[in-house]
Amino acid sequence: MDDYYIGLMSGTSLDAIDAALIRIGDKGELEVISLLNTKFPEHIVIQLRNIISGNNESLHELCLLDTELGEIYANVALDLISRSAYKPHKIKAIGCHGQTIRHQPDCRHPYTLQIGNPSVIAEKTSITTVAQFRARDIAAGGQGAPLVPAFHRAVFSDPEQQRVIVNIGGIANITLLPPLNSKDTVSGCDTGPGNCLLDAWSLSCRGLGYDENGSWAASGTVDRKLLESLLADSYFSKSSPKSTGTDYFNLDWLESSYPSVTDLKAEDVQATLAELSARTIALSIIREGYDGKQIYLCGGGVHNKDLNDRIHRHLANAKHYTTDKLGLDPDYVEATAFAWLAWCTMEKQAGNLPAVTGARHPVILGGIFPA
Numbered sequence: 243m244d245d246y247y248i249g250l251m252s253g254t255s256l257d258a259i260d261a262a263l264i265r266i267g268d269k270g271e272l273e274v275i276s277l278l279n280t281k282f283p284e285h286i287v288i289q290l291r292n293i294i295s296g297n298n299e300s301l302h303e304l305c306l307l308d309t310e311l312g313e314i315y316a317n318v319a320l321d322l323i324s325r326s327a328y329k330p331h332k333i334k335a336i337g338c339h340g341q342t343i344r345h346q347p348d349c350r351h352p353y354t355l356q357i358g359n360p361s362v363i364a365e366k367t368s369i370t371t372v373a374q375f376r377a378r379d380i381a382a383g384g385q386g387a388p389l390v391p392a393f394h395r396a397v398f399s400d401p402e403q404q405r406v407i408v409n410i411g412g413i414a415n416i417t418l419l420p421p422l423n424s425k426d427t428v429s430g431c432d433t434g435p436g437n438c439l440l441d442a443w444s445l446s447c448r449g450l451g452y453d454e455n456g457s458w459a460a461s462g463t464v465d466r467k468l469l470e471s472l473l474a475d476s477y478f479s480k481s482s483p484k485s486t487g488t489d490y491f492n493l494d495w496l497e498s499s500y501p502s503v504t505d506l507k508a509e510d511v512q513a514t515l516a517e518l519s520a521r522t523i524a525l526s527i528i529r530e531g532y533d534g535k536q537i538y539l540c541g542g543g544v545h546n547k548d549l550n551d552r553i554h555r556h557l558a559n560a561k562h563y564t565t566d567k568l569g570l571d572p573d574y575v576e577a578t579a580f581a582w583l584a585w586c587t588m589e590k591q592a593g594n595l596p597a598v599t600g601a602r603h604p605v606i607l608g609g610i611f612p613a
């Protein structure tokens with residue numbers, strides 16, 4: 243029997259909620275039925291930025307936002323369903339990633355916090371909701387991230403060829419998929435900043451939340467001294483498993499890594515930040531032992547031509563595609579992944595890859611909030 247699942251994803255970019263309605267057949271075969279992108283209301287973006295940066299918001303505000311986001315996620319799910327030919331009772335579960343507020347997998351008592359109250363989603367939609375996917379992997383000694391590699395393996399692997407999936411959200415992550423016929427294990431990690439520093443610098447210098455096509459970065463020149471200072475951060479030389487967030491890679495990080503950054507030409511800083519993202523993505527792929535020829539990009543970074551060109555230059559021997567070539571819209575890979583991860587949870591199957599996250603063992607991810 244076919245089952246229908248919804249995935250809801252909102253990443254560190256705070257741009258939107260991506261939603262995917264999928265059908266999964268008996269053997270795990272997957273079909274995307276419909277997709278929806280819903281921008282966050284501006285007041286939510288402002289509150290989230292304040293909370294994530296540790297400014298101006300109280301614990302009470304955080305709890306209010308947890309409920310309000312739950313309502314917003316529920317409305318997105320209902321909106322997606324109403325635009326399809328299906329009724330809510332047909333949907334077996336919603337997999338909701340939630341909004342990351344803090345991600346600290348390496349501290350004394352490791353934790354990760356995603357808000358968007360799943361009880362509110364289950365109540366408002368009458369659909370079983372799976373949420374808080376990352377916490378169990380962390381409880382098992384893992385990074386809780388990235389979680390998409392198991393999905394990448396299920397849908398993007400090739401029997402003969404090695405493939406690399408690069409997801410460029412606020413933070414970038416990579417998955418190295420060995421050929422299905424080989425005994426090699428899947429590897430991957432968060433490589434560091436994807437779009438997050440580009441967005442933050444663009445917002446602070448120009449009041450624009452992102453650099454359309456990367457044309458502002460393309461108008462600048464990479465500052466070698468700045469680039470070297472940023473590349474010296476220990477995150478980049480650390481081997482995997484590793485994961486990070488915008489609670490680390492943000493403008494405070496930029497200014498503390500290079501206090502005279504504001505003396506430089508703003509477009510040169512943007513070019514350097516783009517180069518940093520591209521270089522660290524490419525270096526991570528090489529360090530993870532990549533010797534294949536196929537790179538597939540997904541996430542909002544696929545729309546940044548300048549960033550894509552830079553990645554291309556660093557991995558000049560590879561063929562570069564987006565996941566469109568593998569049948570999945572690059573803007574919705576993560577939303578689809580969280581629908582699939584909810585299916586794993588409902589089927590009592592592990593969704594983490596310990597070789598990627600560093601967890602001691604495979605675990606069933608997330609909590610189930612019944613309809």
Ligand SMILES: Nc1ncnc2c1ncn2[C@@H]1O[C@H](COP(=O)(O)OP(=O)(O)O)[C@@H](O)[C@H]1O
Nearest residue numbers: 253254255411412437452454455541542543545
């Ligand atoms: N046309 C574009 N030009 C440049 N960057 C873009 C464009 N469209 C999207 N982006 C980038 O993609 C980001 C959103 O990517 P997304 O995959 O949704 O990240 P996240 O998972 O962190 O929310 C935006 O914040 C922006 O940086």
Ligand SMILES: [Mg+2]
Nearest residue numbers: 253255257258
């Ligand atoms: Mg997004």
